[in-house]
Amino acid sequence: MNKNKNLIRDRRSFLKNSGIALIGSTLAYHSSVSAPLGNTKKPTLKVGLIGCGGRGTGAALQALQADPDVVLTAMGDVFQDRLNESYQELIKEVKDKVKVDNQNKFVGFDAYLKVIQSGVDVVLLTTPPAFRPDHLIAAIDAGKHVFCEKPVAVDAPGVRKVLAAAKKAQEKKLSLISGFCFRYDLANRAFFEKILKGDIGDIKTVSTFRNGGELWYKPRQENWSNMTNQMRNWYYYNWLSGDFLVEMAVHSLDLMSWAMGDKIPLKATGTGGRQVRVDDKYGNIYDHFALEFEYANGAKGFHFARQQEKTSHRNSVDILGTDGSGLINVGSKLEITGKHPWQYTGPKNDMYQTEHDELFASIRNGKPMNDGEWMANSTMIGILGRMVAYTGQTITWEEALNSNETLGPRTEDYTWDLNWKGPPIAKPGISQFS
Numbered sequence: 001m002n003k004n005k006n007l008i009r010d011r012r013s014f015l016k017n018s019g020i021a022l023i024g025s026t027l028a029y030h031s032s033v034s035a036p037l038g039n040t041k042k043p044t045l046k047v048g049l050i051g052c053g054g055r056g057t058g059a060a061l062q063a064l065q066a067d068p069d070v071v072l073t074a075m076g077d078v079f080q081d082r083l084n085e086s087y088q089e090l091i092k093e094v095k096d097k098v099k100v101d102n103q104n105k106f107v108g109f110d111a112y113l114k115v116i117q118s119g120v121d122v123v124l125l126t127t128p129p130a131f132r133p134d135h136l137i138a139a140i141d142a143g144k145h146v147f148c149e150k151p152v153a154v155d156a157p158g159v160r161k162v163l164a165a166a167k168k169a170q171e172k173k174l175s176l177i178s179g180f181c182f183r184y185d186l187a188n189r190a191f192f193e194k195i196l197k198g199d200i201g202d203i204k205t206v207s208t209f210r211n212g213g214e215l216w217y218k219p220r221q222e223n224w225s226n227m228t229n230q231m232r233n234w235y236y237y238n239w240l241s242g243d244f245l246v247e248m249a250v251h252s253l254d255l256m257s258w259a260m261g262d263k264i265p266l267k268a269t270g271t272g273g274r275q276v277r278v279d280d281k282y283g284n285i286y287d288h289f290a291l292e293f294e295y296a297n298g299a300k301g302f303h304f305a306r307q308q309e310k311t312s313h314r315n316s317v318d319i320l321g322t323d324g325s326g327l328i329n330v331g332s333k334l335e336i337t338g339k340h341p342w343q344y345t346g347p348k349n350d351m352y353q354t355e356h357d358e359l360f361a362s363i364r365n366g367k368p369m370n371d372g373e374w375m376a377n378s379t380m381i382g383i384l385g386r387m388v389a390y391t392g393q394t395i396t397w398e399e400a401l402n403s404n405e406t407l408g409p410r411t412e413d414y415t416w417d418l419n420w421k422g423p424p425i426a427k428p429g430i431s432q433f434s
Contacts, residue, residue: 042364048074048120050112050135051127051149052086058352059124059147059179060090064097066356067364071097074104074118076111077127078231083107109414116142122363123147126179128234129242130154133161134411136176140165143172145363147356148371149179151250151379154242156403159380166372177359178371180254180378184358185351187334187344191326192258199340201323203299206259208252209314211306217281227418236283238386239408239422243285245272245389246382249305253385254378255317255328256293256301262374265293265301265381267396271428272389276308284425291385303385392428405434 045067049060052075064070072090077083083105090098106114112135116123122145125135129151139146146169153159169176182188195203218232234240241247257263270291277287287308293301319326324338336342362369384400387393409420424431 042069044069044071045122045360045363046071046073046120048072048076048115048118048123048144049086050076050115050123050125051131052077052079052083053126055149056124056126057086057089059126059149059356060086061093062353062356063122063124063147063360064090064094065353067360070122070360071099073099073101074106074115074120075100076106076115078107078109078111080107109411113138116144121145122359125149128231128240129247130158130234130240130408131411133158133165136162136165140169140172140174140176143174145175145359145368147177147179147359148375150181150254150375151242151246151382152178152375153379154239154246154383155405155407156380156383156401157406159376159383159401162376162379163373166370166376169372170368170370173368174370175359175362175368176370176372177355177362178375179355180251180371180375181351181355182251182255183258183371184354186347186349186354188255188328190344190346191328191334191336194336194340194342195259195319195321195326196261199324199336199342200319200321200326200338202297203259203319203321205300205302205318205320206256207302207304207318207320208256209304209316210249210252211304211312211314213309213311213313214277214307220281225416227416227420230283230420230422233281233283236281236285237422238283238285239420241285242379242383242407243386244307245286245289245305245386246379249289249303250379250382252305252315252317253303253381256303257374257378257381259317259319259326260295260299260301262377263295263297264377264397265295265384267394268293268384268388268400269394270303270385270388271392272386273428274425284422286389286426289385289389291389293381293385387433390426390428390431391433392431393433395433399433403434 047063047070049056060072064072075083104118116138123139124147125132126149133153136148152162166176220229230237268291272286272289274287288306291303315330317328326336328334334344387400388395
């Protein structure tokens, strides 16, 4: 069994054992407009996969299981071996739905354009986050429905691109579904519905933790260029991942934002650094963050994240209100205490699968879904947090969103010979906000 299959099954095992279910809330996700495929007969929907790593392979599998008349017809990645592994894994799992001819297997930095132009109806965007804004723009411009993994960008200019693309998707009546999967769990939807209708009163604080150990690393091979090494180990280069706060811990920030009714924070302050993750192989990202976000109504959001071996793990959300509190310990507990005590006793679901079930249902029903604005804002909260930690400064939302700092090269400059080093390791009090 290869690593992609392990990833797919690990996700299933997590959901089975966690007893939680997360799917988009009953908040205004659905529009009343008609979509092109929302009437009478059911044409076969063609799917294109852009980014063939473990997450991409899992997303493709879920898309192919979301509707009886869906087939995968195109795949694209910068690495041939990753595309091959993904293709073989999908053949093993859902052979009858994989209809990817050799001419529709695309490799290279322009593979995303070739997938989009291959005649697909839906594209799955699952590359490293740095590529997401340009890939999303291309997909929406071409009139494709989109599943867009989180985070949606690594810097503010990228977020602004995503916001513009989301607006265009709405105008074109295209569905745009986010990979912020915790919004697609049934238990979380029920929990946040109660939080947002006031069952714990006015929210005063939301505290989130995402503490864990180290992740994967791929040893550099002799024939790898600097660009190849960074692409193979994209997680450790902030121009590709956004740092682990934006790439992974952003799930916690999204849950904080959900609890706050998706209102944007006024400003943030905080700290972070590299205490253990100091080897050159870890690129230029941090291994810990501690952040405070302030909202217009005086509420505060706190986030703590750590990735260090042999440390205690925690993945939780604590919400304190004037009439009670809400708690999510991811994988074990979800409850409300106070004036209106509550525990979830409803059905469980696979949140990853539900993302795609709702995407394809929205296409079939002619009721496009658009997660664009809130997924961009949740990503921007992570970017704001990184900015204040990197610089040691207090930064407002408006300052951050209007920043022109870009972490990576221009899309048209990508080549395997590009000797892009990315920003130096940030030092609070020395690194400047721009």
